[in-house]
Amino acid sequence: MRGQMRTFVKQWQLQSMVIPGIVWMLIFCYIPMFWLIIAFMDYSVAKPMLESPFVGLKHFEAFTSDDRFWRSIRNTLGMSSIKLALGFCIPIIFALLLNEIRSLRFKRTVQTISYLPHFIAWTIFGGIMLNWLSGDGLVNQLLMGLGLLDREVLFISEPKYFWWITFFSDTLKETGWAAIIYIAAIAGIDPALYEAAELDGANRWKRMWHITIQCIRPTIAILFILAVAGILGSNFDQIFMLKNNMNIKSAESLDLYIYNMGLVSGRHSFSTAVLFARSIVALVLLFMANYASKKLTGDSIF
Amino acid sequence: MTKYKKVRRIGGFEIGNAALMLIVCFLTLYPMWFVLVNSLNAPEQAFLGTVDWFPKVISLDSYRVVLGDDSIMNAFYITVLRTVFGTAGHVLFTAIVAYGLSKTYLVGRKVYMKIALITMLFSGGLIPTFLLMVKLGFYDNFLVFIIPALYSFFNMVIFISFFRTIPDSLEESAKVDGASDYGVLFRIVLPNSMAVLATIGLFSAVYHWNDYYQGVIYIRNPDLVPLQTMLYKIIAENSMSLMQQQAMAQFGARLPSDSIKFASMMVATLPILLVYPFIQRYLVKGVMIGAIKG
Numbered sequence: 001m002r003g004q005m006r007t008f009v010k011q012w013q014l015q016s017m018v019i020p021g022i023v024w025m026l027i028f029c030y031i032p033m034f035w036l037i038i039a040f041m042d043y044s045v046a047k048p049m050l051e052s053p054f055v056g057l058k059h060f061e062a063f064t065s066d067d068r069f070w071r072s073i074r075n076t077l078g079m080s081s082i083k084l085a086l087g088f089c090i091p092i093i094f095a096l097l098l099n100e101i102r103s104l105r106f107k108r109t110v111q112t113i114s115y116l117p118h119f120i121a122w123t124i125f126g127g128i129m130l131n132w133l134s135g136d137g138l139v140n141q142l143l144m145g146l147g148l149l150d151r152e153v154l155f156i157s158e159p160k161y162f163w164w165i166t167f168f169s170d171t172l173k174e175t176g177w178a179a180i181i182y183i184a185a186i187a188g189i190d191p192a193l194y195e196a197a198e199l200d201g202a203n204r205w206k207r208m209w210h211i212t213i214q215c216i217r218p219t220i221a222i223l224f225i226l227a228v229a230g231i232l233g234s235n236f237d238q239i240f241m242l243k244n245n246m247n248i249k250s251a252e253s254l255d256l257y258i259y260n261m262g263l264v265s266g267r268h269s270f271s272t273a274v275l276f277a278r279s280i281v282a283l284v285l286l287f288m289a290n291y292a293s294k295k296l297t298g299d300s301i302f
Numbered sequence: 303m304t305k306y307k308k309v310r311r312i313g314g315f316e317i318g319n320a321a322l323m324l325i326v327c328f329l330t331l332y333p334m335w336f337v338l339v340n341s342l343n344a345p346e347q348a349f350l351g352t353v354d355w356f357p358k359v360i361s362l363d364s365y366r367v368v369l370g371d372d373s374i375m376n377a378f379y380i381t382v383l384r385t386v387f388g389t390a391g392h393v394l395f396t397a398i399v400a401y402g403l404s405k406t407y408l409v410g411r412k413v414y415m416k417i418a419l420i421t422m423l424f425s426g427g428l429i430p431t432f433l434l435m436v437k438l439g440f441y442d443n444f445l446v447f448i449i450p451a452l453y454s455f456f457n458m459v460i461f462i463s464f465f466r467t468i469p470d471s472l473e474e475s476a477k478v479d480g481a482s483d484y485g486v487l488f489r490i491v492l493p494n495s496m497a498v499l500a501t502i503g504l505f506s507a508v509y510h511w512n513d514y515y516q517g518v519i520y521i522r523n524p525d526l527v528p529l530q531t532m533l534y535k536i537i538a539e540n541s542m543s544l545m546q547q548q549a550m551a552q553f554g555a556r557l558p559s560d561s562i563k564f565a566s567m568m569v570a571t572l573p574i575l576l577v578y579p580f581i582q583r584y585l586v587k588g589v590m591i592g593a594i595k596g
Contacts (some may be wrong), residue, residue: 013483014402018414021399024453025421031432032426045436094326100319110323112582113330119332119574121512121584123530124567127537128333131560138336172329180586204315237515241538255428262429263519276428283423299388 039273059216061272072257095182114176126241221299229286341564366564381529384447400461
């Protein structure tokens with residue numbers, strides 16, 4: 001112990017590099033974590049926190065009997081499920097098809113272009129979507145031009161379209177970027193495997209299925225675990241940009257509900273109770289998805 | 303022996319696939335092209351309500367309004383400031399912490415790493431963080447853009463694994479010559495880590511440039527609003543600054559509000575579009591490092 005103290009003093013320079021980082025974490029991560037206890041109190045900004053009265057599970061009972069809370073759960077699960085069921089495969093398919101392009105130059109160019117929208121802010125991209133989906137916007141012009149619609153539809157203001165709008169706009173913006181990790185995994189596959197398969201007479205689709213997919217399976221598994229664990233999350237930047245008073249019925253995700261209740265209506269303890277419950281469920285989901293993946297495919301994060 | 307080159311057939315699949323990739327490129331580029339065309343649209347053009355591939359008459363009126371608007375220019379300035387200081391701060395702070403933690407002989411290293419890891423599993427979330435910022439006096443304060451974004455676990459892990467690849471002999475010879483730990487870090491380690499510094503710096507810069515959420519939550523003072531937050535207000539909440547309203551009145555109905563929106567979008571994106579071709583390889587490299595280690 002004393003030896004350790006002595007080394008500690010001797011390494012004061014190294015220690016003085018690390019300790020500010022630890023202090024930063026204590027302030028910006030651990031204090032908010034500790035402050036989750038206001039979920040069990042009637043906290044008001046006027047009083048010091050620990051003087052607020054404890055109220056037990058009052059806020060938890062309050063939000064579980066709030067219809068708007070269940071609506072936000074429905075919206076979150078709806079949007080996440082579409083994203084998980086359809087959106088998860090699209091980057092994989094894109095990576096597989098891009099891999100079939102033989103001209104290296106063309107491949108690189110497509111790849112570079114496909115990343116670009118990832119770096120454009122949601123304010124911009126969302127603004128474009130709002131314009132396209134408006135009454136005289138591009139989507140209406142296109143659909144009416146093709147004769148699929150006979151009059152303008154206000155897509156963005158119709159709750160029933162909102163989930164699909166988030167899905168399509170997210171796909172348009174993020175597919176190329178999400179594919180990078182698969183493209184990298186595919187690039188790491190030993191070419192000898194393909195040559196052997198070709199000699200054995202495997203056609204393109206068989207090679208894709210039996211070699212490419214099998215080799216990138218661990219990557220797919222890890223991303224799938226993370227996607228399942230994140231099912232209660234939503235793309236806040238996107239939803240915050242696309243929501244309006246007309247579509248809020250299907251736009252208010254759990255994140256947005258927490259924001260609206262906590263920061264707009266000022267019900268700090270109430271929203272923190274929702275936050276608290278959500279982080280517990282998210283953690284359980286992460287462990288469950290990890291366990292399931294380990295059992296089914298042998299691949300897991302931990 | 304004759305030179306033998308494997309000839310592959312170009313079939314329907316190849317053509318279809320190439321066409322599909324071209325469609326992907328088109329879908330990717332079209333949104334930005336759309337913004338550009340509409341921001342350049344001459345006022346008379348916009349009346350027709352038609353979307354064209356090219357502006358028929360190019361007009362810079364909308365840009366004149368945007369660039370002449372004090373509140374937009376101030377927001378631009380705030381964004382530049384936060385990008386410069388936020389990025390420099392993040393890269394330096396995270397790299398210094400990472401350097402200390404990359405030394406296995408550091409006393410307490412295991413405890414430090416545990417403290418860092420737990421922050422990945424649990425977090426306080428929106429409301430407690432908001433209350434903390436208010437308590438710290440960061441509400442309506444420029445520092446809210448900089449200090450909370452100083453550190454990131456993932457980037458620290460990337461730094462640590464990169465620092466470990468630098469040969470020990472380099473550091474040791476500097477130590478023999480009497481250099482301190484800080485001397486080694488700033489004179490030997492960081493100059494040899496330019497690639498990873500650039501990558502993490504770029505990601506941080508893109509984050510600072512594009513973020514609008516911090517400004518929405520923490521900033522009320524109009525002089526501190528960053529560009530993206532202002533754009534959010536112009537686009538999603540349809541609010542125009544006084545200057546813009548005056549400009550609109552001056553142009554009468556000749557200038558559609560949409561082209562002002564598009565011109566401000568273009569002004570906010572142009573810096574990213576201009577540097578993108580030069581930096582994209584670093585950005586991709588960054589994801590690869592992160593993917594392998596993470």
